Amino acid sequence: NAGVTQTPKFRILKIGQSMTLQCTQDMNHNYMYWYRQDPGMGLKLIYYSVGAGITDKGEVPNGYNVSRSTTEDFPLRLELAAPSQTSVYFCASIRGDYSNQPQHFGDGTRLSIL
Template identity: 90%
Template sequence: NAGVTQTPKFRILKIGQSMTLQCTQDMNHNYMYWYRQDPGMGLKLIYYSVGAGITDKGEVPNGYNVSRSTTEDFPLRLELAAPSQTSVYFCASSNQQGAADEQYFGPGTRLTVT
């Protein structure tokens, strides 16, 4: 199993550009998550999904959109990129959103907006 994969690994965007961060998992997990990690800070939840066709906002959703058309894929869309979106983005998945369920992470995407 590849687990959770993310592309690209690195990206530089100009202010106002758009891009999609890809995330795919091959573990048949229902739950998927997008986090961002800013320097010196903990991970912040952007969006999550409890299954295909169902998404919900996390703590910091502004400036982002998601979709979940299949169990495997959970892309994150940045529309009009801003410098404040410079961050490292992690995708994760879990079998269920249980109290003690482990999340499995992708390698991260380092995004710089200039």
């Protein structure tokens, strides 16, 4: 059982480039999340999804897009990379019912925009 898998683990982009951060989970979780983690700032929610075909903005969605075509996958896209998007990105998932279960996190993607 792999849990939440993120790829790539590291990436360096030039300003203006685009890329997609991949996230997949094999736990049949309904809810999936993208967070960014900046030093001293904790985790900020970028986007989340409550199920296939349904996504919604979190606290810091500007500059990002998401899609959820399947239950397993929740990719995060940066269209025009900017230095302010240098961060560590974490994907997380949860079953979504009232089951007293915590969110499960992936290992993160460390992204640098130069």
